[in-house]
Amino acid sequence: MPEGHKTHYLAREHTAWFAGQSVRVLSPQGRFQSDARKVSGKVFDRCEAVGKHLFYCFDGGRIVHVHLGRYGKYRDLESPPPRPVGAVRMRLIGRQRTMDLTGPSTCRVIDSVERDRVVSLLGPDPLAGGKKSHVWRAVQVSSKPIGALILDQRVVAGVGNIFRAELFFEIGMDPNRRGCDLAKSEFDLLWKHLVKMMKVGLKYGKIVTVTAKEAKSRLVDLEGNDRFRVYSKDDCPSCGHAIEVLNLASRKLYWCPACQSV
Numbered sequence: 001m002p003e004g005h006k007t008h009y010l011a012r013e014h015t016a017w018f019a020g021q022s023v024r025v026l027s028p029q030g031r032f033q034s035d036a037r038k039v040s041g042k043v044f045d046r047c048e049a050v051g052k053h054l055f056y057c058f059d060g061g062r063i064v065h066v067h068l069g070r071y072g073k074y075r076d077l078e079s080p081p082p083r084p085v086g087a088v089r090m091r092l093i094g095r096q097r098t099m100d101l102t103g104p105s106t107c108r109v110i111d112s113v114e115r116d117r118v119v120s121l122l123g124p125d126p127l128a129g130g131k132k133s134h135v136w137r138a139v140q141v142s143s144k145p146i147g148a149l150i151l152d153q154r155v156v157a158g159v160g161n162i163f164r165a166e167l168f169f170e171i172g173m174d175p176n177r178r179g180c181d182l183a184k185s186e187f188d189l190l191w192k193h194l195v196k197m198m199k200v201g202l203k204y205g206k207i208v209t210v211t212a213k214e215a216k217s218r219l220v221d222l223e224g225n226d227r228f229r230v231y232s233k234d235d236c237p238s239c240g241h242a243i244e245v246l247n248l249a250s251r252k253l254y255w256c257p258a259c260q261s262v
């Protein structure tokens, strides 16, 4: 599932491709057809990301709300576009670009009231100026493990399973610790590294947590698991201890108990 860096990356890209244009909106698969008609031909203003949600804003106040979920994918094509391949839920056709969306968990037309309601259910988004103090307020009163809290979109928006594993390894923290047991200075450190990691992810359009020195390669060229330190790894890059898998908030958390003892 794309994490917050990816939605922000897509929002920038799609705004650059379609802003100011009258965009045709179709649903070759048919499931989004009646909603597509409500926005097709209108001038596209911008795409905004909040956490893992995307909002495509059109003149007149209508908004296409997309959540990619686990299977959602975009495909970039030239305009005029070729015949759709697969179950294309939404197709946006601009002057030079066409974009196909398949498999999203949400794709619907809403208004600004509903957009605000969706956003109100989310915690602060580190890449959208979300306030650290608001996240700390939720963390310091919770007896849940910090490793579960950080994945809860109501606490902080945009963090997914890969960022979570890499973040706790980076700061050497045991993800089982209760939120209420964290000192403010520990939370400050966690937040600082989370924001930094997400900004690097936004820069490259993919999560990269290793350094160029560790990777022995240019970061931009890294693909797959080579980009990570602990996520889906067998051995700890620092101490050589076997990476263990913890089930926390119903997702696998990769960690090194030897290095993450704080």
Ligand SMILES: [Zn+2]
Residues within 6 Å of the ligand: 236, 237, 238, 239, 240, 241, 256, 258, 259, 260
């Ligand atoms: Zn280790």
